[in-house]
Amino acid sequence: MANVEVTLKEIMAGIEGALGAAVVDYTSGMALGTLGGGKDLDLNVAxxxxxxxxxxxxxxxxxxxxxxxxxxILITLSHQYHVIRLIAGRGGNGLFLYLVLDKARSNLAMARHQLKRLEEQLEV
Structure with a gap:
């Protein structure tokens, strides 16, 4: 089992091409945690x-x-992939993982597989 901070670190370190990640409560729209992003990628706004x-x-x-x-849910932009993965089980109701990938440096299939694995380990 991993908490939000550990999960975000594993996403950013373990998924090739990751530019930013967040755990979000979609009942409120608030991010419970973010990692990465930058001036051109405000993860709280996203x-x-x-x-x-x-x-x-x-x-x-x-x-x-x-x-x-x-x-x-996958959103494909000209230079990025945005993946929204709803969290199931263990109190994850109403939460989602948000991942932004550099399209040129990532393998979308592998990223989705890794995100699913990390979602299953997340303890909120």
Whole structure:
């Protein structure tokens, strides 16, 4: 089991091309922890904005009558990947991991696999 700080450090050190990561409460839009980012990547602003993305997707699924749960959401930009992974189990309800990757330096499939593994170890 790993706490928020340890998980964020493992994301940044262990996922090739990671530019920033956050653990976010999507009921409030507040980041519980962030690591990385910078002047061009404000992770607190991104946390709040991506909260709206999750809420919209869940609402759309309800309107369509779709069953199941969102595992992750991928947003592809010209130079970056933004991965939103909802945290399941062990009190993770209402939380998500947010990861920003440099598109040229990352392997998206491996990053998603590693993020899933780290999500399973996270203890909030």
């Amino acid at each position: 946390a709040a904005g991506n909260t709206d993305v999750i809420r919209a997707k869940v609402r759309t699924m309800e309107h369509l009558g779709l069953k199941g749960e969102v595992e992750d």
